[in-house]
Amino acid sequence: MLADTAYGKSGVRLVQVARPGDRHTIRDLTLAVRFEGDYDACYTDGDNTDVLPTDTMKNTVYALAARERLAEPEHFGLVLAEHFLDGNPRVRRVTIDMREHLWSRITVDGREHGQAFIREGPESRTAHVRMDRLEAQVHAGVADLVILKSSGSAFAGFKRDDFTTLAETDDRLLATALTATWRYDSGTAYGPAWHAVRRTLLETFADHESQSVQHTLYAMARAVLDGIADVADIHLVMPNRHHLAVDLTAYGLENRNEIFVATEEPHGVIQATLRRS
């Protein structure tokens, strides 16, 4: 029995420039297109009759980008999904995944240059459109938003068992590479909404008196639902990028919570979804 079939094209790189006068605009995307539908004959019999090549999916991204004016990624994803559903009766669902690489303007003599850009990162903006014959779902998000608090973070009062050696702390460094994804339950002003959610996540992280990563994650998600009406639910993943205080006592030195080693492995991972009830 064949199940969960899907095929598509990933890693489609599109850089689009709008040139209205001297102040150019740039949009830099990595896209993935994915079809789910009734393609069993292709698997079982090698019958390609109704199979649109993934090469054509890639071509379509460039062709539709040329037709459309430069707009928000969410909008472009909807245009792509609708095009693919219209032209491919065997498709049940189209998914468009987008990662936008962010650029800001280079400043020259205190003024933003119109045609020169510097890449921001490691953060990227994400958008995700899933469309079937009945409805479309639009998610937006941020990925790899690396943030750190140098105060206001504790971890104490936790469960101990035979293998627990961790010391309690009321003042640790808290760092994460945040991935957040949220769903709009209707159309919204995608650009302003994205900036509002991102700002709310950052401000809540900065101000929160954290008892744990879980505690701060919840506060961040809650603040988004409380503050931005168009968001229906939000999912956060927060790896705990541990910064361990270095023990200097062997050298007769004291570490006044100032010297840390940043570690990659192992790392905690905390996640949750918050929905309007």
Add this chain to the structure above:
Amino acid sequence: MLADTAYGKSGVRLVQVARPGDRHTIRDLTLAVRFEGDYDACYTDGDNTDVLPTDTMKNTVYALAARERLAEPEHFGLVLAEHFLDGNPRVRRVTIDMREHLWSRITVDGREHGQAFIREGPESRTAHVRMDRLEAQVHAGVADLVILKSSGSAFAGFKRDDFTTLAETDDRLLATALTATWRYDSGTAYGPAWHAVRRTLLETFADHESQSVQHTLYAMARAVLDGIADVADIHLVMPNRHHLAVDLTAYGLENRNEIFVATEEPHGVIQATLRRS
């Protein structure tokens, strides 16, 4: 409303050596431990009372490895999951993800050395144990198994639309980085079963007359279900690592299907699950 909460430790690196005489054995794992359960108070109130630190999860991996004799990853995953369920009443489900980095023996004077190893790769062996209060599911797999066919691969007769420019071909290079995951519906001899599935996947890939990646993927999955009774279902993901024939006509040269450029982006992605019906 809080949903889909989970927390755990990822990137736990364990290298274990058994030393029965001169012929040592090595097992090299990257593990992730994940708890799902009733931990809402930790999120909403910062109450850590029942929260086992992820640092303890890591310690437990090393401690239980020291107690257990070196066995198959699937077995070690079951031991870990059971330990965590027993000690943490709030946990509903424990997941242990394992990636085994493979080593073979260095050959000296035509004989395998007992204490010197060379890393194989990029392939790794995977195992995945999910256990709740009622049952355990055990998956095994391979990841990043990079394979290539220099004949027996066509792609023709496909659907064309306004944006289709791809030429049909009856003789192309077919390359993929296979990820396969299969489920055992009861205990099995995990080591021999893993080798049998891997061998079946490779042999079917090599011998298949391919009409598409989908076609070969199905043949490979089918051969596993047909040949190995302990496998209940199998999921394959096969990115299409395109090797494009280089057009040499501009230089007055002919490309007799011999000169290719290997590309990373964009790439096709094909996937499916096959289950016993």
Add this chain to the structure above:
Amino acid sequence: MLADTAYGKSGVRLVQVARPGDRHTIRDLTLAVRFEGDYDACYTDGDNTDVLPTDTMKNTVYALAARERLAEPEHFGLVLAEHFLDGNPRVRRVTIDMREHLWSRITVDGREHGQAFIREGPESRTAHVRMDRLEAQVHAGVADLVILKSSGSAFAGFKRDDFTTLAETDDRLLATALTATWRYDSGTAYGPAWHAVRRTLLETFADHESQSVQHTLYAMARAVLDGIADVADIHLVMPNRHHLAVDLTAYGLENRNEIFVATEEPHGVIQATLRRS
């Protein structure tokens, strides 16, 4: 004959926090320490008598960081190098390589937060100190500074041979991931000097009428030597991150220099050093 011996510790991760009141400062470094000297007996005879363990090099980084107030990376590199030379008579030369990961402050209600940070990147600041018994050399730099011009870039009038198919262009996208390294021939105010060089590189890149990557690279290096007296020489490496205009004519569409595919491989690489003569 034994030559070019060297040993050391790489990947030392140091995060240091200064807490003067509410406005914390953070410095996030990856360091490498390297010794060159008379260590032949260690290689030829396994005699470790004078070999300081690389583990001690790592410990020393943390211990000296705790003793020193938080200062510019160049300064910290000089402190480390001098310490190692003093304590290890067999060492002829010590090299300290530093990569600083950059953080800016999170803004809350329009004001910079004193204890919450967001990682900038992919750019990093680099510093490099090489010290022997006679003198010290200090280099500073930037790495992975990704920049793009959407106008003011041509490439034409180049040499053609039998294998040349590239079209001439007077308006292309120019993008690079700049690595720049420059040398101070005496002490300087390391912080302000670094910012001045970086700003000069960016402004020149933005304003230049480019005939080639070489042409722009020279203009950037020249502007630094002309504008910042403390810089003795500067070395630039500029990979050409090609953005290829997509040919849309097959779909009856025109590409008005707006739709590009960003490619990773292959890429051009252009480099040069500029010295005061």
Add this chain to the structure above:
Amino acid sequence: MLADTAYGKSGVRLVQVARPGDRHTIRDLTLAVRFEGDYDACYTDGDNTDVLPTDTMKNTVYALAARERLAEPEHFGLVLAEHFLDGNPRVRRVTIDMREHLWSRITVDGREHGQAFIREGPESRTAHVRMDRLEAQVHAGVADLVILKSSGSAFAGFKRDDFTTLAETDDRLLATALTATWRYDSGTAYGPAWHAVRRTLLETFADHESQSVQHTLYAMARAVLDGIADVADIHLVMPNRHHLAVDLTAYGLENRNEIFVATEEPHGVIQATLRRS
């Protein structure tokens, strides 16, 4: 004053298939081409008259590959370098860097398949040709050859200072990702020579009673010079991929040198060149 100018193309991916009957052969290379010469006018004046585009360098790789029968990478590098020197009078030196990705044959029913391959790795074979108007230098090598010894490795009797906390050990795990580069001082049978050097490195690593990484590195390099006459010098870089024994005493367990954590950062780096005197 302009110095150290160079330009070229990197990341050129060439996969070449030879089809003599049923048993195909594959060669999978990533190449970089680099020109050094009198190109100052291009930098200073934007004069591209004599500048061969890097796009043409890439085209040349494919065109010459089509003309040549499939041979050793070293040979192909010499062909490329000579071609570029002949056609470009301003070039003083051409460098061709090659990394060969290794494939072995898939075994079906105990026999090697003629047209199906599996990628080996992470190891790759390297070759490097540098040619000027007078002479050519040919280097060969291996990169990322990951090897591990579970016995026969000590580190003791080393220097201690105020910051030394490392314990002495007479039985540790020794692991490295070897990069080796050696020079042939005249032509040789490149294929057999490469295999002979690689085998000598592996066998010496396996059998050596190691007092330190330095000690083993020297023994390996020495064995190559002693055993393979065509090698003029050899350079080894051996990062020390630390495997730290886990302290289990807190849980009342003993670690009988069996349980290790593999770490990435920080890592030691040891290197040296051995030349015939």
